[in-house]
Amino acid sequence: MRARDAASRLNLMLLRARALLRLDSAAEALQVLSDACAVPAGSDESLTLRMLTGAAHVRAGEVERGLQILTDARRDADGAHSTIRSEIVLNVALAHYALRNLDAAEKSLRHVDTKSDIVYARALEYRGWIALTRADAEAATRLFVNALETLDRCRHYDRFLEANCIRALAHLAVDRLDRSTWSIVEERRARVDWSVNGLGQPNFWIAYCAATYALDVQGNVLRAAREARAAERGAPTAAARVQALCKRAAVARYAGEPLSATDHAEAAAELFATLKPPDLSGDDAIVPLVLAEQLANASLGDAARAALDTFSRYARKSSVLSMTHSPYTQAFHRLVEGAVSEAAGEKRAAIRRYREAFELYATHADVRRALDAALRLTRLSADRRAAEYAQAHARKLAPQSWMRKELEKSKTPAVKLTAVQREVLLLICRGKSNPEIGRLRKRSLHTIRNLVSRLFEIFEVSSREELAVECVRRGLYTPN
Incomplete structure (x- = not known):
């Protein structure tokens, strides 16, 4: 084979291996790289071949073997192009990350040359994942934004890098209630072609986060419903679809549609029953917890407990660069344990778990979830710190957010009304005049006026209109 033909063939095989690795097809990449070993190669190409082989073994779960190959390649790369050296260092860092050696991974990434174009942008992205694993949300946000800004200046484009950074920022923006970061997510999301192969997972998570942001932060229930439906439609796995159905259940619940919420939760449980829990890994590993929370919310206590037990039984270390089994997941585990206990009427256990979840979330600056846990605590107990945090x-x-409304409701003192006062209050909310109420109740106009005046005093209002609004706000009356 002529040298030029051999070089062209090898470069094509290396390009294909790179593409397969970006698609998480490590086994296919290893086969391509094995075939490439038979093709004559120059020094840089040979180093690239070794590097990709090591990276493929890491992605395939053979982390120690992959790290050894990468370490040997780095040792022999002193005379190679700086970009190749940087890329080898990048993959060494990923191997350390997979072994949960975060300090070594961070140290390796800091040796990536800032002039190595797309490789440096990827190094910033991976440093963001490390910061996220360490629960340093502020640093993670900064690094993911820097990675995107660096990508914009690169000679080459990496759609996977952009999509994954947007996905990470979506999680961070939602949980930190960070409107400025969410605006970056929306702007970037709108310009990505999500139909491209390999972007299904980040596209799903961005839609899922968008549903959460619309529901919890903006109080836009219709948009939340649409985003949750989009997440279900684009779910890359059956486990992801279970999560999307759970999100649809949450949206329906806060929209005041309990039957629809229960239906979605039951559909999620039925789909989950077709899965094999021992096979759940990475982002899918958290699905039993998500399901348990919604089943508890639907008062399906036994099913919720079973889903929670499934998570506890099969929980294990997550795969490379996934977001599960971090301090955030530990906190979510406690939160769901609290929800399941509350659904079972175990108030003391629920308070204990909610308090543990609140402390973990607050410590790691997950404001949205900490606020959720705080509201649950204040509903069940007189926890002063939780109330102040909320x-x-x-x-x-x-103002339309369900959490904001929940807080306002908790601040409103409960009122004790007699049966007669409740009946008169209902008639006022229905727009009945004092004479009409008198005829319906068979009472004198004078008596009705006194009853209405007393209701004004109880609710601290000065008109029938204000009284009706206050009743709706407190949940005492729901207009048809």
Whole structure:
């Protein structure tokens, strides 16, 4: 084979191996690289071949073997092009990350040359994942934004890098109630071609986060419903579809549609029953917890407990660069344990778990979930710190947000009304005048006026209109 033909063939095989690795097809990449070994190669090409082989073994779960290949390649790369050296260092870092050696991974990534174009942008992205694993949300946000800005200046484009950074920022923006970061997510999301092969997972998660942001932060229930439906439609796995159905259940619940919420939760449980829990890994490993929360919300206590037990039985270390089994997941585990306990009427256990979840979330600056846990705590107990936290952070939410409404409801003192007062209150909310109420109740106009005046005093209002609004706000009356 002529040298020029051999070089062209090898480069094509290396390009194909790279593409397969980006698609998480490590086994196919290893086969291509094995075939490429038979093709004569120059020094740089040979190093690239070794590097990709090591990276493929890491992606295939043979991390120690892959790290050894990469370490040997780095040792022999002193005379190679700086970009090749940087890319080898990048993959060494990924191997350390897979072994949960975060310090070594971070150290390796800091040796990536800032002039190595797309390789440096990827190094920033991976440093973002490390920061996220360490629960340093502020640093993670900064690094993912820097990775995107660096990508914009690169000679080459990496759609996977952009999609994964947007996905990470979506999670961070939602949980930190970060409107400025969410605006970056929306702007970037709108310009990506999500129909391209390999982007199904980040596209799903961005839609899922968009549903959460619309529901919890903006209080836009219709948009939340649409985004949750889009997430279900684009779910890359059956487990992801279970999560999307759970999100649809949450949206329906806060839209005041309990039957629809229960239906979605039951559909999610039926789909989950077709899965094999021991096979759940990476982002899918958390699905039993997500399901358990919605089943508990639907008062399906036994099913919720079973889903929770499934997570506890099969929980294990996550795969490379996934977001599960971090401090955030530990906190979510406690939150769901609290929800399941509350659904079972175990108030003391629920309070204990909610408090543990609140402390973990607050410590790691997951404001949205900490606020959720705080509201649950204040509903069941007189937890002063939780109440103060909720008061301080709920102001970041739109007035329509269910969490903002929940806080306002908790601040409203309960009122004790007689049966007669409740009946008169209902008639006022229905727009009945004092004479009409008198005829319906068979009472004098004078008596009705006194009853209405007393209701004004109880609710601290000065008109029938204000009284009706206050009743709706407190959940005492729901207009048809």
